[in-house]
Amino acid sequence: MNRVLVLTSLVALVAFAGSAFAMDHIRAKMIEKAKKEGEFVVAGSNAAEFRDRLKGFRKAYPWLKVKAFDANTSATVNRVVTEAKAGKLTIDMVGVDESGTESLAQKGLLKGYDYPHMKDMIGNTQPRHGQYVDAFMNPRVQGIYNTDLVKPADVPRNWDDMTSAKYKGLVLLSRSAEEFPSRMAWLWGSTDNLNWEKSFDFFTRMVKNQKPAIGRGYAGGTKRVAAGDVGIFWFPALGTYSKLKAKGAPVEMIAFPKFPMTFRSFAIMKDAPNPAGSWLLIDYLMSPEGQYEYTDVVSAKVVVNKNAKSGKLAKILVDGGATEKNAALVEPDTAAKIYTPAVLKKSEDFFFKLLGIK
Amino acid sequence: MNGTAITPGTNGVRPSWGRTVDLRLVAFWSIAVVIGVLVIVPLGLLVVNSFRSASIGDIEFSLKGLTLHNYIEAYSSPATFRMLFNSLWFAVGSMILAMCMGGVLAFLAERTDMRWRDAIPMMVMIPLIMPSVVKGIAWIFLLSPRIGVINQVGRWLGLDGPILSAYSLPAMIWVEGVSMSPLAFLLIAGTIRRMDPSLEEAALGSGASTWTTFSKVLLPLLKPGLAGVAILLFVRGIEAFEIPMLLGFSSGIFVFSTTIYYSIRGAFPPDYGLGFAYSMTLVVVTLIAILFYQRQLRHSERYTVVVGKGYRPRVMPLGRWMWPAWGFVGFYFVFAAVLPLLILVWSSLLPYYRPPSWKALSAVSLENYWELFASPALLNVASNTLLLGGISSIAIMFLAILCSWFVYRTNITGRKVLDVVVFLPYAVSGMVIGVAFLVVFLSFPNPLYNTIWIIVLAYVVNYLPIGTRFTNAAVVQVHKELEEAAWGSGAGFWTTLRFVWFPLLLPALVNGFLFVLILSFKVMSIAMLLRGPDSMVLSVYLWHLWDTGNPGTSSALSVLLVVVVTALSVLARRLGGSVAGGREL
Numbered sequence: 001m002n003r004v005l006v007l008t009s010l011v012a013l014v015a016f017a018g019s020a021f022a023m024d025h026i027r028a029k030m031i032e033k034a035k036k037e038g039e040f041v042v043a044g045s046n047a048a049e050f051r052d053r054l055k056g057f058r059k060a061y062p063w064l065k066v067k068a069f070d071a072n073t074s075a076t077v078n079r080v081v082t083e084a085k086a087g088k089l090t091i092d093m094v095g096v097d098e099s100g101t102e103s104l105a106q107k108g109l110l111k112g113y114d115y116p117h118m119k120d121m122i123g124n125t126q127p128r129h130g131q132y133v134d135a136f137m138n139p140r141v142q143g144i145y146n147t148d149l150v151k152p153a154d155v156p157r158n159w160d161d162m163t164s165a166k167y168k169g170l171v172l173l174s175r176s177a178e179e180f181p182s183r184m185a186w187l188w189g190s191t192d193n194l195n196w197e198k199s200f201d202f203f204t205r206m207v208k209n210q211k212p213a214i215g216r217g218y219a220g221g222t223k224r225v226a227a228g229d230v231g232i233f234w235f236p237a238l239g240t241y242s243k244l245k246a247k248g249a250p251v252e253m254i255a256f257p258k259f260p261m262t263f264r265s266f267a268i269m270k271d272a273p274n275p276a277g278s279w280l281l282i283d284y285l286m287s288p289e290g291q292y293e294y295t296d297v298v299s300a301k302v303v304v305n306k307n308a309k310s311g312k313l314a315k316i317l318v319d320g321g322a323t324e325k326n327a328a329l330v331e332p333d334t335a336a337k338i339y340t341p342a343v344l345k346k347s348e349d350f351f352f353k354l355l356g357i358k
Numbered sequence: 359m360n361g362t363a364i365t366p367g368t369n370g371v372r373p374s375w376g377r378t379v380d381l382r383l384v385a386f387w388s389i390a391v392v393i394g395v396l397v398i399v400p401l402g403l404l405v406v407n408s409f410r411s412a413s414i415g416d417i418e419f420s421l422k423g424l425t426l427h428n429y430i431e432a433y434s435s436p437a438t439f440r441m442l443f444n445s446l447w448f449a450v451g452s453m454i455l456a457m458c459m460g461g462v463l464a465f466l467a468e469r470t471d472m473r474w475r476d477a478i479p480m481m482v483m484i485p486l487i488m489p490s491v492v493k494g495i496a497w498i499f500l501l502s503p504r505i506g507v508i509n510q511v512g513r514w515l516g517l518d519g520p521i522l523s524a525y526s527l528p529a530m531i532w533v534e535g536v537s538m539s540p541l542a543f544l545l546i547a548g549t550i551r552r553m554d555p556s557l558e559e560a561a562l563g564s565g566a567s568t569w570t571t572f573s574k575v576l577l578p579l580l581k582p583g584l585a586g587v588a589i590l591l592f593v594r595g596i597e598a599f600e601i602p603m604l605l606g607f608s609s610g611i612f613v614f615s616t617t618i619y620y621s622i623r624g625a626f627p628p629d630y631g632l633g634f635a636y637s638m639t640l641v642v643v644t645l646i647a648i649l650f651y652q653r654q655l656r657h658s659e660r661y662t663v664v665v666g667k668g669y670r671p672r673v674m675p676l677g678r679w680m681w682p683a684w685g686f687v688g689f690y691f692v693f694a695a696v697l698p699l700l701i702l703v704w705s706s707l708l709p710y711y712r713p714p715s716w717k718a719l720s721a722v723s724l725e726n727y728w729e730l731f732a733s734p735a736l737l738n739v740a741s742n743t744l745l746l747g748g749i750s751s752i753a754i755m756f757l758a759i760l761c762s763w764f765v766y767r768t769n770i771t772g773r774k775v776l777d778v779v780v781f782l783p784y785a786v787s788g789m790v791i792g793v794a795f796l797v798v799f800l801s802f803p804n805p806l807y808n809t810i811w812i813i814v815l816a817y818v819v820n821y822l823p824i825g826t827r828f829t830n831a832a833v834v835q836v837h838k839e840l841e842e843a844a845w846g847s848g849a850g851f852w853t854t855l856r857f858v859w860f861p862l863l864l865p866a867l868v869n870g871f872l873f874v875l876i877l878s879f880k881v882m883s884i885a886m887l888l889r890g891p892d893s894m895v896l897s898v899y900l901w902h903l904w905d906t907g908n909p910g911t912s913s914a915l916s917v918l919l920v921v922v923v924t925a926l927s928v929l930a931r932r933l934g935g936s937v938a939g940g941r942e943l
Binding site: 041043048051052067068069070074075077078081082083086088090091175213214215216217218219220222223224226227228229230239240243244247248249344348355356357 | 437502503504505506525607608609610623624625626627628709710711712713721733734735800801807808890891892902904905906907908909
């Protein structure tokens with residue numbers, strides 16, 4: 001029995017050492033290649049902050065020039081699709097919401113690579129096709145509110161509260177939340193049977209009862225909540241929230257079970273002119289150091305590496321209730337089914353019509 | 359040129375100009391081809407592909423598969439008619455507001471005995487040089503429904519709702535109108551100055567009252583000139599991008615420019631065909647308006663008086679209207695310049711925006727400025743902006759002076775066509791030129807896509823008509839006798855260029871250069887469409903900071919931008935003045 005145990009342990013040790021050696025070998029090759037490339041272009045949300053704030057990465061690869069193209073998920077996807085179709089791809093990697101990387105994967109525009117830290121990832125967080133990595137969980141809570149304008153007793157506690165007419169005149173809804181009808185249809189239905197009826201009814205009641213102000217993007221809406229221009233912002237992204245909260249702004253989250261939790265994904269383009277530098281950045285972001293630094297200084301996300309600690313921006317989310325426990329995780333297999341062009345179009349068409357945009 | 363007897367280098371004896379004449383022809387055709395390609399190819403591609411089911415990757419000069427699909431899609435949507443209504447209402451409303459404000463200011467400054475009226479042009483200069491994106495940000499702080507300073511005053515006065523919400527069409531009209539009022543002031547003041555005063559004097563001499571003279575004589579005389587100004591402002595309004603982007607785009611109020619931008623850069627997936635169809639509609643609208651403007655301009659010149667020595671237009675006494683007049687000027691200055699600047703300074707000192715209060719005062723710091731200066735992006739953005747502004751301004755003024763010279767000083771066949779081609783982009787908005795360049799540089803192999811150089815080229819095309827407005831006037835004013843005298847004295851082409859033309863044209867070149875340089879700091883639309891990862895410029899960076907939730911740093915950058923553009927404008931006036939002074943000496 002002991003012999004078997006020792007033998008098994010030895011085999012595991014050799015396999016582990018072999019794997020570590022293989023990964024070190026890949027990394028060494030990528031470093032050599034990146035030295036020749038000298039630079040790479042990253043596009044997506046907070047792209048300029050990767051360039052400017054990830055000191056650990058800069059320290060590890062000081063010779064590597066990072067160029068950044070800051071844009072939200074849809075603008076990034078539009079740009080890379082356009083450039084790829086025109087044969088003028090200048091962007092090497094993207095860092096966007098999982099819906100964006102999944103749609104690029106479905107168009108065959110991405111290339112999968114091996115990354116050293118994959119074994120340390122929390123289960124069910126990585127897509128099986130390997131075309132991109134889900135580097136962080138991206139909680140999208142129900143809302144944020146201004147504590148001077150909304151008293152604790154008036155904070156919505158459930159989905160029905162969110163459609164209440166008592167918030168009329170206080171509420172902001174972003175037109176960029178056009179994916180949310182599909183996400184809610186998934187949340188209230190299943191991956192194979194989206195509950196469009198319930199989702200559409202929810203949004204219709206919300207808009208009819210509250211006549212929300214319409215915004216665009218998420219940062220602007222969050223600023224307006226912090227400044228007291230609006231009381232509640234439904235379905236915000238939490239990057240700006242955590243930064244303003246850290247500066248002492250009077251904002252809090254509205255978070256109750258279950259809200260859809262997606263991922264911030266990273267991917268290298270199939271025809272990337274400089275893939276090696278991009279690989280090194282993803283390698284760094286998946287490492288415990290990268291996970292900590294990103295969630296500490298770049299953006300409020302939840303780490304996916306089991307060995308990583310959360311940075312201060314991530315802690316603000318956790319303190320506010322945006323925890324994995326409260327979330328319904330949109331796992332990669334689900335993403336492949338609900339981020340299809342048909343589903344997204346149905347969601348967008350309904351949402352824009354409801355807001356009077358189309 | 360009407361059959362010059364003396365040509366360069368003849369010394370009145372032997373016409374040895376054969377080689378130089380060839381060089382002139384070579385230079386003319388080189389420039390004509392370069393400008394022709396830069397203007398005609400992008401716009402032509404845009405026209406053709408607005409009639410094709412265009413998607414990037416298969417855009418080409420082809421007449422196969424022409425269809426009205428894009429236009430049908432565009433004009434079968436109710437959203438398009440809402441956009442058309444918004445655009446027209448926005449353009450007409452802001453034009454009327456600008457005309458009223460600028461017109462009253464011009465009249466007070468030019469034709470009344472208002473005390474300290476010489477200060478009015480200086481007061482108008484501040485809102486003129488403030489970039490539109492800066493004004494837009496400032497007005498969001500001033501007119502936010504709940505926390506905007508002006509709406510808070512309204513609430514303090516007992517009003518239930520906001521006086522005006524920043525995220526509404528009337529607010530867009532107000533901000534654009536105030537924004538365009540300095541231009542209206544300058545144009546209307548010019549029209550008033552050129553007016554023949556003898557009819558007015560005759561009316562007053564015949565016993566007509568001041569009001570009768572104003573309404574029956576002065577106004578009809580001014581009408582053609584005012585109509586021209588109104589058309590020009592309408593064109594500016596219908597093309598406007600920054601204010602609709604900041605105030606309207608966020609809240610779903612679309613106009614032409616933001617709809618085009620959204621179709622190409624915002625929609626998912628992008629709809630190029632729709633963007634092209636909207637672009638063409640905008641081109642048609644602006645082209646018609648510009649043709650009307652040209653017609654009005656010719657018409658108004660009939661009313662122009664050539665001012666003789668000792669001429670002074672009659673000054674109307676304001677009497678008891680003096681203080682209301684100053685009240686209006688004060689109101690204008692406070693709303694157009696003081697309040698926007700103060701609110702930006704206030705916001706730039708706060709970690710996150712809060713309305714002015716004693717409590718918020720405790721949070722004041724210079725942190726946003728330090729953050730801005732510590733950002734590696736700022737240096738890159740500033741150098742890109744200087745590079746873009748500097749190179750495009752030099753290129754524009756170089757091409758402009760050559761175009762003006764060929765058009766007004768030679769009889770080369772084709773020079774009139776060159777004049778028309780150079781002027782064509784004047785009737786095309788910056789947004790459409792941006793779209794056209796994007797299409798060209800995505801469709802053909804080239805190393806310029808996503809670099810600063812594609813923006814430089816688009817700027818050259820967009821601002822060349824403005825450059826030629828400076829150089830045309832200067833070239834026409836330099837009398838042919840001067841160059842003929844130089845040629846008669848044996849000077850060659852280059853000597854004449856160096857010692858006669860260049861010193862005489864320098865003021866126009868310097869003024870044109872600085873004017874275009876300032877525009878390159880202010881205007882956002884072209885760079886917003888064409889920027890790549892390494893070619894961000896200041897105006898777009900400012901928008902980006904604002905859009906990504908950094909009100910403090912975007913306010914700090916706005917304040918710095920106003921300082922830089924003001925300094926450049928002062929420099930422009932000083933240099934223009936000193937160079938002009940040198941010429942006169």
